[in-house]
Amino acid sequence: MYHALYRKYRPKTFGDVFGQDAITAALKNQIEKGRVGHAYIFTGTRGTGKTTCAKIFAKAVNCLSPRGGEPCGECDICRGLEEGSILDVVEIDAASNTGIDDIRALRDEAVYTPANCKYKVYIIDEVHMLSNSAFNALLKIMEEPPSHVIFILATTEIQKVPATVLSRCQRYDFGRIRQETIQKRLEMVAEKEGITLSPDAAALIAQLADGALRDGLSILDTCASAEKTVDEALVRRMAGVTDKSYLFSFSQAITAGDATRAIGLVASLRESSIDMKRLCEELIAHYRTIMLLGAGAGELGLSLSAADRERYRAEAGQVPLAAAVTAMRGLGDCLDRMGRGTDPRIELELALFTLCGVPAASPVTEKSVPAPAAPPQSAREEPSAVPPAPPPRPAPGEGAQAAAAQPCAFWPQVIALSEQSDPMVHGFLVGSSAYLQGRRVLIDGSALFLKFMKTNKDSSERLKGLIAQVTGERYSIGPYQKQTAAEEPAPSRAEETFQQLQDAGVPVEYR
Known part of the structure; x- marks a missing residue:
């Protein structure tokens, strides 16, 4: 049976884990010195190695002959846990076992000593999905756990875990994996699988993975299922990623004040089934990149290929920094209005009209309209629907008001x-x-x-x-x-x- 690449190349030891060196070093040190805690919580975005490290940790603490805090992978315990024949390491999906009855069953079972291992390890994935009553039941056994029980909680939303639970756990934060690290891992896997992976394709996959190595391996798996030679064009086609040159067309049209061109781009992209909210988000990210590069802060959270970085540097030279900030604010307001149920296309078109009609350096608001010329002093016309801009406020007592x-x-x-x-x-x-x-x-x-x-x-x-x-x-x-x-x-x-x-x-x- 074929195994997906992310399953086939899931790390078996801490040394195989990419991008989390500080965490793996701390866990190995605890195992080597015999200072294993009774409860841990691993938090971070998807695909960063939380569950993988939990499984390696469960093997290492029970391994019959650990090596420097690493599981040997050869003893009966390691092989049994890998094959699933030993049931002393229990994985629980909290997303589908959210109720108090599930945690009560865990609590009743935890009091029994493990059948084969030294420790009974409970790995609770997506623990933030538990109900309040379930958290209270879990807290009770975490306060006074049996000496043979270890809890490892994993979550992508740490803010939803009660503070009473967090205070009883050792916390480890798994950061996003750097693009260069993901690219290196992809090239290693491609070489082992006999896949010809071009550097540009590897860089694009690493960029699309957005810090999640598992996502990168899944994209590589998808592309390799089509052709053994994976280049940038194949990645874009299989991953459903279009060339982002239209974003530069938008920023160039806005800088030139060409509203007709900008609205034409919206119409063309809508015919290609591009979601208007997603387009607005992409434009905000586009101007953020221009802003960061224009301000000399291009290394702050940007994952760009060498070619894209050069293209953005050139664009940053054409778009004033104030204009990039103004565009981000205007598009952010537009995105907020889209969320209230108004027509996304109309809101985006209005925002683009505003950005094209107002000088780039001036702030843009929902009511940014040119002020009409002041009427002559002799005129006694009725006020229009849009009143003239207010004159400077006079000093009190002058009667100017x-x-x-x-x-x-x-x-x-x-x-x-x-x-x-x-x-x-x-x-x-x-x-x-x-x-x-x-x-x-x-x-x-x-x-x-x-x-x-x-x-x-x-x-x-x-x-x-x-x-x-x-x-x-x-x-x-x-x-x-x-x-x-x-x-x-x-x-x-x-x-x-x-x-x-x-x-x-x-x-x-x-x-």
Whole structure:
């Protein structure tokens, strides 16, 4: 029967484990000196060797003739554990055995001494999948374990494991395996299997593996099943990886401000069944690479072939650092909106339009629109749907605020809408007027109303919401500074009511 490469070449000793030298050295030292703990937890991303090291450790502690902390692989115990005929090492998949009954059965069984080995070893994979009650049951036996029991917990999500469990384990963090290390291992396996593996293909597979050696071996296995000569083109075809040159086409179009070209690329890729969310993620990663190389930090978490690195260096010379940061933020906001259920293609097109229409060095937000030219002083036009940008705020007392403000045409609609949604606010708004000053609505109301809005943040936010419902835009609000006493508006109905209560001796507090 054919064995997959990742199974066939699974390490049998700590010396065969790639990329985890510090961890394997510590485990061998414990076994050699006889200082074996009763509980361990191995954490890290997939394919980094957690379960493999747990199995090697279980063999080494039970080996009849260990060699420098390594299992000999020849004694009856090593052969029996390798063949599965000895049942003192138990592997449990916590993803399918999550309940308390499963852990209770483990606890009842653990009290019995091993049949053949010195230690009974329980390897619990994906331990974070256990329920809270199961964790509590496991904790009980981990607090006072029998001397012949060793627990090895493995997880990819350490944050989900209770602190009470972590505090009783020796913790080992398995890091992602470096691309160079994966490439070296792939070349060794290819040589043993008689596979012709080109250096570019090995580098691409190592890059696609993303720090997981098992994934790299699986990709190599897939490619070798098609042809014995594995080159970069075959890897791209079998792994479903397309040439990433379209990412450079996007960044070049954005730098040139060519929105038509950028939208055309989206349409072309969508016809090729490229997922829009995935494309957005790729563009963010693309600009991250440009940013890191442009900032001189190209070795921080980048897995690139020599050819791709040179291409990105050239691109970083064309894209300003600020533009790369702006693009990442704009695309990140776009990805967030995609997650809320809106059409991913439309959101991506809007983000690209924004990035192409705004200068590269300026920040991009959802409402980045060019400010219209200021109207002449003599003009008395009604405010448009998009009000002009606010002028610099004048110093208090200069009267510049009142001079720059224009009557707010939509204020009667806000008052009418408040009658249905917020009668209290409506009582204050009756008889009031408002003025527009850029992105602010200045309310000409009584002192009582202004004090109420200042102290009652909820009502202030509701009033902003009413304005947004009428205009479709978000405005800030503030008081209208009157120049003369003659402009003082008539008291509102709410003010009259409160004044009558005060005159009658009823204490009134404004919140």
